[in-house]
Amino acid sequence: MAQITITLPDGAQRMYEAGITGGEVAADISKSLGKQAIACTLDGQFRDLSRPIENDAQLAIHTIKDEAEALELIRHDSAHIMARAVQEIWPDVKVTIGPVIANGWYYDFDREEPFTPEDLEAIEKKMRDIITLRDPVRTETWERARAIAHYEAANEPFKVELIDAIPEGEDLRMYWHGDWQDLCRGPHLAHTGQVPADAFKLTRVSGAYWRGDSKNKQLQRIYGVAFRTRQELKAHLLQVEEAAKRDHRRLAKEMDLFHLQEEAPGMVFWHPNGWSIYRGLEEYMRRRQIEDGYKEIRTPQVVDRKLWEASGHWDKYRENMFITEIDEEHANEKRTNALKPMNCPCHVQVYNQGLKSYRDLPLRLAEFGSCHRYEASGAMHGLMRVRGFVQDDGHIFCTQEQIQEECAKFIQLLSRVYKDLGFDEFKIKFSTRPDQRIGTDAEWDVTEGALESAIKSIGMDYEVDPGEGAFYGPKLDFKLTDAIGREWQCGTFQVDSQLPERLGAEYVGEDSDKHRPFMLHRAVLGSFERFIGILIENYAGKLPFWLAPRQVVVASIVSDADDFVNATVEMLRKQGIRAEADTRNEKINYKVREHSLGKVPVILAVGRQEVENGTVSMRRLGEKQSVVLPREDVLATLSNEALAPDQVAR
C-alpha cells in the first residue's frame, strides 16, 4: 500500500496508507474528534468523511462548531431524512429534489393527497426516529445506465428525468442511510444522529411546479428550518415573529393607513393617515426632481388601443392590461381603450407636440402617473404588489452623448433620495444585452458603454447580470437594503431607442437634419404604494417625524387643561405640524398607551402644572421618560424637526 501525507490546517503532517478516509483520520487524531467530525474539506473540496483519500492532500476536519459547514450539512441531511420519513410513511410518494435554502431546506414530493398539518407532525416524529437510529451515511459512484435502471425499477420518474439532465461524463453519486437511497451531489453528515433532533421544524407546505415551470406538474413542497441548537431555532422563530410584527398590512390597520376590499382587488383605499404619508413622499419627490431639472406633466389614464398597438404594448403586454369598451349607446363609434399600464407612450406624445431642437435636450419629463396592471390574483400582496399604483416615473429624451451624464445625475438623485428616506445601502445590477433584442451590436456597445462608464465614474460597485437587459436596451436596477436586511428592487434606469422609433420622436440637430432621440426610462421609488409598504416595514411603523401621519398628540391630564391643549394644537397646526388634541375623559396612561401603539412620535401631556407654567410634558415614541419644557421651545424644536430632509438648511 502506498503511503500518503495528510497536511492539517495547523501545518501538522501525518502519514497514512492510501485509501484511508477522512473519518478515520479524524478518529486517529483524537477519539473525540472522531466522534464530533461531520465532514471534511480535502484540497478545498467539501467532502464526506467516508470517502477514501488516495493522494497527498490538505485536509480540514469539520465539526458542528464550523457554523457554515455544519448548517449546510444539517439542512441538507434534514432534507434527505425528511424525504426518507415521507417514503417510510407513504411508500408510493415520489421524490424529486430537496435543496438547502436560507435557514433551512425544502423538498418537493409528488403525492395525490395534500399533506396536512397533522401529516407534518407525523413526518417530524418519524424524522426524529430516523435521527435516533444514527444510521451511517454511505455513498457510491454509479454508472449513468445503472442509476437510470435503478430509478425506473423503483418507479421514480422524476429522478430519471434529473439524471437525464446531468451532463454526460459527470459522476453520479448515490447516498444511503438505512435502506433509503437518494441521488445527490453530497456531501453528507457521517450518520443521521448528527442532525440535532430538537433544532429543526417543518414550517409549511405549499405547491411548487416541477422544475419551476408552470406548464409542468405541480408538486407538494414541504419547507423546514434547521439549526445547530434548540436555542438557535428558538431565536430564529422569534425573529420570524418580529418580522411579522412589521408587516405593513398589520401596521396599516393599527395606524389606520389604508384598506383594500374585494370590490377593487389590488387597488388601495387610502385613509387620511396613509394619504398623509403618500403626500409627504410625493411632495418631497416633486421638490427633489424639480431641483434636478425635471418638468412635471400629467397624461391620460384611459387611452385608445391605437396608441398601445403603436407602442407594442397591445402585442406584448395585453394580458396585463385593463381593457375598456365604451357603451355603444353613448358613443357614435365603438372604441376600445386601455387603462395605461405604463406612462412611456404618453410621454412620447407630449414630447412630440411641437418641433424639438437639440437645444431642448436633455428634456426630462416626470409624472406621478397612475397606472393599472392586471396582476395575477395570487401575485397581489398588500401594498407591495397591487393592480392600481402610481409611479414616480420619468423619461429623459436625450442624445447618445448625453446618456452618460444623465445616468450619473440619476444615480446621484437616487442615492440622495434613498439616504433621505433612511436607506443608506443599495446595490446596483447592470443588465446587458439579451439574446432576444433589437438594434445593432454597435448601438448596444454605445448604450452599454455609456451606462457602465457612468456607474464607474460615480465609483460605485455593481453586479453585471449578462443577458438580463430589456429587449430595447440595457438597464440598471437598484436594490435597497432595509433595516432587517431584506432587499427590495425599487429604482430602475433603462436606455431605450425602440419607443422613440415606433412613436416617431425626433429632434432637429445642429446639422438641421432630423434625428431620433434616445429615451431613458427611470424611477427612483418604483411605485408609491410599494415604497410606502417598504417604508412602513423598514421603520416598523415608527416613521421619521416629517413623514409621520400624526406627528403630535396633545393630551390633557385633567379636563381643566383642555383649553390649553386646544390652544397648543392650534399653534402647532399654524406651524404646519400635524397635531391632534386628546381631551377625552381618560387617564393619561390610557392615552399614552393608545398613541404609542398608534406610533405617534411625540405626545405632549398637559396637566395643571403645565397650564400654570406655560409648559408641556414631552414624551417621544420609544422613550420611557418625559421632559417638561416651555411650550415655545417645544414649538420651535418640533417645527424644525417637521422639515423634510431636502428642506433642512445645511
Next chain:
RNA sequence: GCUGCCGUGGCUCAGGGGUAGAGCACUCCAUUGGUAAUGGAGAGGUCGUGAGUUCAAAUCUCACCGGCAGCACCA
C-alpha cells in the same frame, strides 16, 4: 393563474345541523386621574355571495368572490 388553508359584530378570534359567543374598540353613567389599559351599564352580526341537501344550514355539498402562504408571473 396553480396548490393548500381561511372568510363569524369596527378589530382579533372561539364555536359549529335546531333562540349567535369572548376580549378590545364604540355609546352612556360615574370617576379629574401625572406618562403603555379606572369602574359600571348599553348598543352592535340575515356567520363572504349564490345554489343544493335537509323538517331545519352560520354549521354539510358544489360553484363563485376575496384573503393568506408558497409556486409561477413581475419586458
